[in-house]
Amino acid sequence: MKILVCISNVPDTTSKINFTEGDTKFDTNGVQFVINPNDEFGLTRAMWFKEKQGATVHVANVGGAQTEPTIRKALAIGADEAIRINTEPKDGFFVARQLAEVVKNGGYDLVIAGRESIDYNGGMVPGILATLLDMNFVNTCIALEVEGNEATATREIDGGKEKIKTSLPLVIGGQKGLVEESDLRIPNMRGIMMARKKTLNVVEPVDAPSPTEDKKFEKPAAKGPVKLVDAGNVSELVSLLHNEAKVI
Amino acid sequence: MSVLVYTETDKGKFKKNALEVASYASEIATQIGTSVTAISINATDNASLGAYGVEKVLNVSDSKLDTFNAKAYANCIAQAAEAEGAKVIVVSSSADSKFLSGILAAKLNAGYVSNVVAAPESTTPFVVKRTAFSNKGFAHTEVSSEIKIIGLSNNAFGIIENSKTAAVEDFSASVNDSDFGTKSIEVDKVIGKATIADADIVVSAGRGLKGPENWGMVEELADILGAATACSKPVSDLGWRPHGEHVGQTGKPVASNLYIAIGISGAIQHLAGVSSSKTKVVINNDPEAPFFKAADYGIVGDAFEVVPELIEKLKEFKAQNA
Numbered sequence: 001m002k003i004l005v006c007i008s009n010v011p012d013t014t015s016k017i018n019f020t021e022g023d024t025k026f027d028t029n030g031v032q033f034v035i036n037p038n039d040e041f042g043l044t045r046a047m048w049f050k051e052k053q054g055a056t057v058h059v060a061n062v063g064g065a066q067t068e069p070t071i072r073k074a075l076a077i078g079a080d081e082a083i084r085i086n087t088e089p090k091d092g093f094f095v096a097r098q099l100a101e102v103v104k105n106g107g108y109d110l111v112i113a114g115r116e117s118i119d120y121n122g123g124m125v126p127g128i129l130a131t132l133l134d135m136n137f138v139n140t141c142i143a144l145e146v147e148g149n150e151a152t153a154t155r156e157i158d159g160g161k162e163k164i165k166t167s168l169p170l171v172i173g174g175q176k177g178l179v180e181e182s183d184l185r186i187p188n189m190r191g192i193m194m195a196r197k198k199t200l201n202v203v204e205p206v207d208a209p210s211p212t213e214d215k216k217f218e219k220p221a222a223k224g225p226v227k228l229v230d231a232g233n234v235s236e237l238v239s240l241l242h243n244e245a246k247v248i
Numbered sequence: 249m250s251v252l253v254y255t256e257t258d259k260g261k262f263k264k265n266a267l268e269v270a271s272y273a274s275e276i277a278t279q280i281g282t283s284v285t286a287i288s289i290n291a292t293d294n295a296s297l298g299a300y301g302v303e304k305v306l307n308v309s310d311s312k313l314d315t316f317n318a319k320a321y322a323n324c325i326a327q328a329a330e331a332e333g334a335k336v337i338v339v340s341s342s343a344d345s346k347f348l349s350g351i352l353a354a355k356l357n358a359g360y361v362s363n364v365v366a367a368p369e370s371t372t373p374f375v376v377k378r379t380a381f382s383n384k385g386f387a388h389t390e391v392s393s394e395i396k397i398i399g400l401s402n403n404a405f406g407i408i409e410n411s412k413t414a415a416v417e418d419f420s421a422s423v424n425d426s427d428f429g430t431k432s433i434e435v436d437k438v439i440g441k442a443t444i445a446d447a448d449i450v451v452s453a454g455r456g457l458k459g460p461e462n463w464g465m466v467e468e469l470a471d472i473l474g475a476a477t478a479c480s481k482p483v484s485d486l487g488w489r490p491h492g493e494h495v496g497q498t499g500k501p502v503a504s505n506l507y508i509a510i511g512i513s514g515a516i517q518h519l520a521g522v523s524s525s526k527t528k529v530v531i532n533n534d535p536e537a538p539f540f541k542a543a544d545y546g547i548v549g550d551a552f553e554v555v556p557e558l559i560e561k562l563k564e565f566k567a568q569n570a
Binding site: 013122127136137139159163167175223242247 | 558
């Protein structure tokens with residue numbers, strides 16, 4: 001089985017978000033970049049397929065040279081090879097078109113992407129990719145087994161989960177649950193040394209439209225101070241929620 | 249040229265988010281001077297959408313579509329969009345709608361904007377406000393494709409009555425066997441309980457509760473309020489509660505009217521995930537907990553004393569206001 005894990009280079013979850021150039025750009029100043037968490041769960045599941053079922057695992061990223069440390073981290077975790085499509089990820093449609101080229105040329109059986117990146121949250125790349133390639137698709141995937149050509153996936157639905165039977169070739173929109181948080185791997189020294197020698201192919205982008213564009217950003221409005229209620233006077237909270245906030 | 253809205257059902261009845269997206273589609277239709285057509289699948293109460301500004305409902309009746317299938321549903325919506333010549337398609341932010349939207353975008357060569365929180369700022373060019381950076385910011389996004397798919401955030405626009413008469417038509421969408429490359433074999437869903445996605449109130453608890461055996465009072469509080477239960481990331485990582493309850497940046501976003509956080513300190517990732525909730529209440533014994541800076545109301549106190557007391561007071565309140 002040949003697996004492609006699509007990884008996005010995103011600000012660490014603890015990052016404070018600021019904007020620059022008249023609020024038209026995300027301010028990367030002082031921001032630590034990591035593998036998108038939803039993608040990392042998928043990458044870790046791919047490592048399981050590699051170790052238990054002999055799968056080959058490649059990773060792909062759409063981004064400029066600045067994303068290479070994140071790509072090398074994925075190699076240090078254990079991916080065999082990496083591909084960087086050398087262009088800025090303009091929007092989800094554009095990124096999916098770039099990845100579709102990689103999948104077509106690489107003959108992958110299973111493509112694992114995160115359900116969304118935690119920065120721009122578009123949530124469309126896996127669905128567009130699957131449709132462009134006419135591959136099966138399961139989104140918000142929290143469990144995945146593959147036996148031969150058959151796959152069983154569980155997806156999160158509102159208020160529960162759904163088990164799905166499908167087959168390869170398959171695209172997954174992954175998230176936590178594909179593996180547990182405690183299964184995530186921190187690259188060790190040997191992994192980091194080996195990653196330096198692994199192939200990182202840089203390919204040029206194909207022409208593709210980007211139908212959406214973020215023109216301006218803003219931060220949420222600052223919140224007023226909290227209204228404290230005495231622990232011995234809980235009925236006051238009930239009254240505030242009813243009369244003031246009008247939520248009960 | 250109408251605005252097309254996909255109105256989701258549960259056992260044939262329109263979901264709350266269907267009424268909200270219909271209301272939103274009606275606002276867009278007013279802005280661009282057209283009418284709203286809804287596409288529904290195996291719905292039984294189609295005419296009821298008229299109350300939210302829908303003038304025409306295309307209902308697909310097909311037993312093959314009794315269980316949600318993203319590709320087949322996306323195909324039905326795409327065919328309805330074509331039949332109507334729709335240039336704007338509105339969908340919700342439910343798990344199902346998010347599942348099918350990417351497929352639909354690829355089929356129609358459409359720009360898709362998810363997590364939209366307000367009516368378009370302008371329609372030429374078409375600009376909408378959406379959340380970004382996992383609720384730590386907003387983006388004003390321009391959609392330049394001919395067909396535009398707008399995914400509305402839960403509880404962002406509200407349900408707005410706009411009395412019209414909806415003409416209901418049977419719509420025979422062609423459904424192909426090739427759409428069923430994925431087959432649902434088992435659905436495990438909590439019945440009769442509010443879900444985090446559509447609950448008006450969410451009651452959430454964190455590590456401050458010390459162990460999974462102490463969740464009884466959280467569930468009781470949720471029951472009284474008709475609320476969904478949720479938890480912080482450490483609690484789901486520890487296996488005290490199922491992953492489906494994890495709210496925050498890498499879990500589910502919460503956009504309820506009321507969010508009650510019990511024993512949750514308020515890490516930046518958690519606060520981002522719940523920031524769209526309209527009223528936030530925190531109960532924590534640590535007055536320095538960061539959540540107090542993000543909350544509207546707070547009680548500094550021991551959850552094991554405050555929560556049972558709150559349950560009692562709410563019971564009294566409910567009895568008086570029943």
